[in-house]
């Protein structure tokens with residue numbers, strides 16, 4: 001049995017609520033796999049106590065923390081330094097405490113792109129236009145990462161057009177806003193809305209106009225196989241589920257806190273997936289909304 005010592009490295013996930021978070025299970029798997037003297041714990045913190053809690057964690061010797069709903073914007077505001085991608089995303093999901101300073105970054109975009117590269121081999125951001133449905137925090141991060149990776153054209157389609165327009169304005173570059181998704185020349189379609197998630201209405205979209213080589217990614221991971229992904233597979237398109245994004249977004253934080261670049265593989269996926277399956281219908285599974 002692995003035990004902690006006086007020099008254990010500590011990290012956790014700050015959220016309110018946080019009981020739905022898969023991050024303790026995910027990081028716990030890696031800690032066990034790499035036999036690391038460390039722990040990763042859930043940290044339920046009310047919004048009004050967030051700043052005090054973060055500063056206390058730094059004082060207590062934590063190496064850092066993940067940040068999930070509803071604290072991602074507050075985390076951005078209190079960091080001493082934020083990465084370029086966090087500035088573009090306007091939020092922070094990963095904190096690193098180093099030499100008395102709080103560093104923040106956003107890894108959702110990285111996680112999404114790494115997941116697509118893993119599940120749709122051959123896909124390249126620069127290969128063609130992308131269409132993203134939605135304009136929330138996760139889409140902002142993924143849009144910034146796609147542009148940085150060389151995506152030649154990105155169209156945002158959202159129920160509330162003003163939110164998509166704000167992202168286009170803030171990111172600059174080849175980002176457009178449309179009312180209907182321009183699928184005919186899309187190399188990538190991403191669902192960044194909560195439609196299709198358990199308990200939410202389905203996403204209604206006709207995939208027929210997509211080119212045969214297009215990739216379809218869904219950020220929703222409960223259920224794992226959303227109707228969108230099933231429709232994509234039925235059309236013979238490459239389909240990328242939301243669990244991959246969840247797993248890959250955790251990599252940079254784990255490496256920064258525990259000093260090992262962790263691997264996302266089938267064993268990790270099965271382990272985290274088992275908790276999604278066993279939670280079905282359980283009361284504590286009420287909110288699969290947040291990424292981490």
Ligand SMILES: NC(=O)c1ccc[n+]([C@@H]2O[C@H](COP(=O)([O-])OP(=O)(O)OC[C@H]3O[C@@H](n4cnc5c(N)ncnc54)[C@H](OP(=O)(O)O)[C@@H]3O)[C@@H](O)[C@H]2O)c1
Pocket residue numbers: 108111133134135136137138139158159160163192193194195197201219220221242243245246247249288289290291292
């Ligand atoms: N796989 C992962 O690791 C990961 C990470 C982060 C997020 N996610 C998932 O990504 C999705 C978005 O997360 P977020 O943090 O960006 O959430 P958010 O900021 O709350 O944004 C939600 C988005 O969904 C749209 N939406 C909600 N209900 C809708 C409806 N009935 N009809 C049309 N559009 C609707 C919203 O449109 P309006 O702007 O019009 O309200 C908005 O664009 C969620 O499904 C979340 O679980 C997954």
